[in-house]
Amino acid sequence: MTYTLEPPLPETPTPRDYERIHFNPAELxxxxxxxxxxxxxxxxxxxLTTRVVSVAPAAAPPLAQKGRAKKKDKGSAASSATGTGANTPAEQGKLWEVELEDTVIFPEGGGQPWDTGTLYVTEAGETHALVIEGCVRRKLDAVHMVRVPPGTRVDPTALPGTDVRVEAHWERRMDHMTIHTAQHLLSAVLDARELPTLSWGMPAWPATDAPYVELPRGLTWAEAADVEDECNRRIREARRVWIDFSMQGGASGASGAGGGESDDRENRGIPKDYTGGVIRHCNIDGIDRNACCGTQCPDLSLVGFIHVLPPSTPHAACAPSSRVPTRLFFVAGPRAVSHLALASRWLSQAGQAIGVSRAELVPRIEKIEAIRFETDAAAKSLKAELAGIVGAAAGKRGVVWIPRVEKSTHDYEFMTSAAGAWGAAGAEEGAVIVFTSAPPGVSPTLLMVQGKDEAQSKSVFEGIKNALDDVDSEGGKRVKGGGARGRFMAKVDGKWGKREIAAVQGVIDNFGQASRQ
Structure with missing residues (x-):
């Protein structure tokens, strides 16, 4: 038996049997x-037109939600989500916590971010549109975070008992709602394959980032495509969705998704501070039944379609590459359209960048990668040969310095190979080789000192280190590093110029004079 909650809500395309109340709500x-x-x-x-119950100054703004904005865009997050363009608290006005008798603003839960919207307040014949920046649940209450701009002729403290109109930001709601319904469908399809959903996440609108479900293992491309096909087949069937409402702690009095007793993930994730309320079970006809507090589409056709992003497993693999919990990303509804449109533009740009059509992009990239691999191997071989020549040609006695200034990054492997070749070519026992790598525009400079005699190598290293530190007029320590067993490495902070070159050359000259005495 189901009951009707009075007064009825305004008519919408939602079927009358979407809301199925299995307890007598007369005493609510x-x-x-x-x-x-x-x-x-x-x-x-x-x-919805409703009535204000209470108003109080907000202790703090609503917390940022995952995916809402990048850190560098914090100043514009409110603008994107709520329509406000103010940058400072004084310009934004004061934030108030408003509770209403009823609301179309969803207060976050079940993995679905909160709604934003507008609260229309009429005073002295003038209607004011106040931005609802967020909505949070406090036990059984929905608390709206409402911004009252400075200069607005509205006294929030006088609003309790006043009729107001509350309106949801519909683009944001549809984005969140279609993704949430898609997640229920996707999780049900995966569950039937013995792949239970461990958790899920949805970046808040206006992010176009893909939401995900976390699974016990990764999927192959073939498995992901099969799951996507089944989901979209169910969407094309426009399977009905409805909500069973039951009192918390009581029997649901409802049938399962397929018409019999439910075999489901029924009571997962109910907050510990939610007591004395109602439990909502979302049913997808013949597919799923699951406890959920979010907003769900009345039928699957509103989802439009689901695209499961190809997993990280190699596309031709027959077995998943991961046997540990792994995220499977997907998009659905309006976000799927935006996400795939963006991916399509990226595909075209990538094709233009290498001068091929989109259809030829993958084979051309594979060919480029094969050529790059061969080139890298040849360059590595040539560099090793050149390092051997450089090391063998260096002096075999005293202190030898090889400065490197090639327009590149530091090549530690080259210096190590050259030092090895220098030692193998018959360097004398007390000889030391010094490398400095200072490519233009690259900081810090790399210093390497190596020799067969550890004490001599350390002495040269310390001499160069002290000389370079002395170049700094402020007496700072520019050289950071150390070593053992005849090899010493360090990084030299700051600019590398004529004074640094002269300092190193001075140390080498001093050791050369000492060795001749």
């Missing part, structure tokens, strides 16, 4: 608790 207070909010009873209801 007029203020709707989280679980029975208008947005949870009719997900297609965009606006």
């Amino acid at each position: 207070p007029r203020k709707r608790i989280v679980g029975l909010l208008a947005c949870q009873r009719d997900p297609l209801l965009q606006a």
Whole structure:
């Protein structure tokens, strides 16, 4: 038996049997608790006239949500999500916590980010549009974070008992809702393959980043394509979705997704501080039944389609490359359109960058990679041969310095090979070879000192280190490093110029004079 909650909500395309209440709601207070909010009873209801219950100054702004904005874009996050363009608290105005009798603003939960929207307040015949920056759940209550700009002729403290109109930011809602419904479908399809969802995540609108489900193992490309095909087949069938409402701690009084007793992930993830409320079970006809507090599409056709992003397993592999918990990314609804449009443009740009059509891009990249591999191997062989020549040609007595200034990055492997060749070519016992690598525009400079006699090598290294530190007029320590067994390595901070070159040359000259005495 199902009941009707009075007063009824405004008419929308949502079927009347989407909301199935399995307890007598006659004794419920007029203020709707989280679980029975208008947005949870009719997900297609965009606006609602309701009454303000309480207003209080907000202690803090709503927390940033994952995917809402990059760190460098914090200043623009509110603008993107709520329509406000202010940059400082004084310009933004004061934030207030507002509770309503009912609301179309979803207060975050079940992995779904909160809604934003607008609160329309009429005073003295003038209507003011106040931005709802977020909505949070506090036990059974939905608390709206409402911004009142400076100069607005609205006294928030006088709003309790006043009728207002609340409207959801619909683009954000549809993005979140279609993804959430798609996640339920995807998890059900995966569950039937003995791949239970361990967790899931959704970056908040306006992010176009892909949400994910975490699975016990990775998938092959063939498995991912098969799952995607089944999901989209169910979407094309426009399978019905409905919500069963039951009192927390009581029997649900509802049938399972397939018409019998539920075989489901029913009560996963119910918050510990949610007590004395209602439990909502989301049903996808013949496919799934799962406890959920979020907003769900009335039928799967509203999802549009799901695209499961190819996993990191090599595309031709017959077995998954990972046997540990792995994230499977997907997109659905409006975000899928944006995501795939962006991917298509990237594909075209990549083709233009190497001068081929999109269809030829993969074979051309494979060919480029093969050529690069051969070139790298040849260059490595040639560099090793050149390092041997450089090392063998260096002086075999005293202190030898080989400065490197090639327009590249530091080549530690080259210096090591050259030093090895120098030693193998008959360097005398007390001889030391010094390498400095100072490519233009690259900092810090790399210093390497090597010799057969550890004490002599250390003495040369310390001499160069002290000389370079002395170049700094402020007396700072520019050279950081050390070593053992005849090899010493260090990085030299700051600019490498004529004074540094002269300092190193002075040390080498001093050791050369000492060796001749």
